Amino acid sequence: MQIVEAPIFVELGLRVYIKRDDLIHAYISGNKWRKLKYNLIEAEKNGFQTLLTFGGAFSNHIAAVAAAGKALDFDTIGIIRGEELSPDSNPTLQFAAKCGMKLHFVNRTLYRDKEQLTQRYGRDAFVIPEGGSNQLAVKGVAEMVEEVKNQLDGKIDYFCTALGTGGTAAGIVSAFEEEVLVFPSLKISSEEAGQLILTHILQPKGHLKVIDKYHFGGYGKMNDTLLDFIRDFETQTGIPLEQVYTAKMMYGLVELAKEGFFKSGDQIVVLHTGGLQGRSELLPPIKRK
Ligand SMILES: Cc1ncc(COP(=O)(O)O)c(C=O)c1O
Structure with a gap:
């Protein structure tokens, strides 16, 4: 303070x-830690090995989940809005990929259907919503x-x-x-x-x-x-x-x-x-x- x-x-x-x-x-700073803390505890408690989440190209949340996964030994999957992007598009995505996050790039229409994306990319994963909220x-x-x-x-x-x-x-x-x-x-x-x-x-x-x-x-x-x-x-x-x-x-x-x-x-x-x-x-x- x-x-x-x-x-x-x-x-x-x-x-x-x-x-x-x-x-x-x-x-994993600021509100990221505050928002992830109990999600990570819940994932661990229920025996999940993988975290799946969603975000835009510059999402701090994506970077935070990738870093948390690496630190706490979860596999991580990031579904990214924008099919034109790649893991090299910017430092946030590069960082997430370097932490071992598996990135999937989807178009804006598909991105809206979180349920379908979860079924396709991470059926057994603990799902954290966009922004971790x-x-x-x-x-x-x-x-x-x-x-x-x-x-x-x-x-x-x-x-x-x-x-x-x-x-x-x-x-x-x-x-x-x-x-x-x-x-x-x-x-x-x-x-x-x-x-x-x-x-x-x-x-x-x-x-x-x-x-x-x-x-x-x-x-x-x-x-x-x-x-x-x-x-x-x-x-x-x-x-x-x-x-x-x-x-x-x-x-x-x-x-x-x-x-x-x-x-x-x-x-x-x-x-x-x-x-x-x-x-x-x-x-x-x-x-x-
Ligand atoms: C640095 C920063 N500040 C504020 C926010 C907004 O937080 P919220 O999405 O919970 O409204 C975010 C997004 O999570 C963020 O990355």
């Missing part, structure tokens, strides 16, 4: 803390919230996370009683994002607010404004971000602060969901403060 000393937060009297889950592991993931993320509550004194007013498949936000809102601010990294309305999150939980404890303005054009999209923001933020705070999720969330948080959304003295927790292995080559190498 680290205080974020960006000038805007200091100026406005906001106490912003970041839960540095990016530091858990180079590949399921009930077991929610349980793992909720544990992180309890950790944060024990680490900080005083009331936490807001808990912030990036959103992709919604499991992380679901875990937070299942365990945190106050306001959860969710920043989708894809072009999705706040209603759709809310529905996505609520497919993973029965009983939210806290109140959800989706801030759907800071996706920068959609999933994986970025521009110079976002890259400049990352460079400035890192110089000011020493906290590394990546352009797909964490930077969009932090950018959105700074914009909310500038608009006067928060009041002086508010205590805000931001989850660093990791993903630094997918950091753009346009950014400088990560320096640790």
Whole structure:
């Protein structure tokens, strides 16, 4: 847990803390570890030898499952959206293949039919959904919230996370009683994002607010404004971000602060969901403060 000393937060009297889950592991980091933990325990408990999961070309989740399989001695199968891709297409897929993950590349239509793909490629495998988001993931993320509550004194007013498949936000809102601010990294309305999150939980404890303005054009999209923001933020705070999720969330948080959304003295927790292995080559190498 680290205080974020960006000038805007200091100026406005906001106490912003970041839960540095990016530091858990180079590949099984951030929300990946939280979401995989109970899935891996369940797979092991039920005697599965193989894990099967799904993802896009740049999926941090694919990299994390591949790394977890290698570390814990599971065989792994990754079904990747995009028949034009290969294990050499990018560093994420190269890494997954190097960990021993068997990759299958399928077109977008086929990719939608997860049931059929499972039957075809991994009938006996323990299936982890896309992005790792399921009930077991929610349980793992909720544990992180309890950790944060024990680490900080005083009331936490807001808990912030990036959103992709919604499991992380679901875990937070299942365990945190106050306001959860969710920043989708894809072009999705706040209603759709809310529905996505609520497919993973029965009983939210806290109140959800989706801030759907800071996706920068959609999933994986970025521009110079976002890259400049990352460079400035890192110089000011020493906290590394990546352009797909964490930077969009932090950018959105700074914009909310500038608009006067928060009041002086508010205590805000931001989850660093990791993903630094997918950091753009346009950014400088990560320096640790
Ligand atoms: C770095 C990072 N942050 C945030 C998210 C979004 O998490 P979720 O898919 O649980 O909404 C992901 C995707 O899992 C991710 O890789």
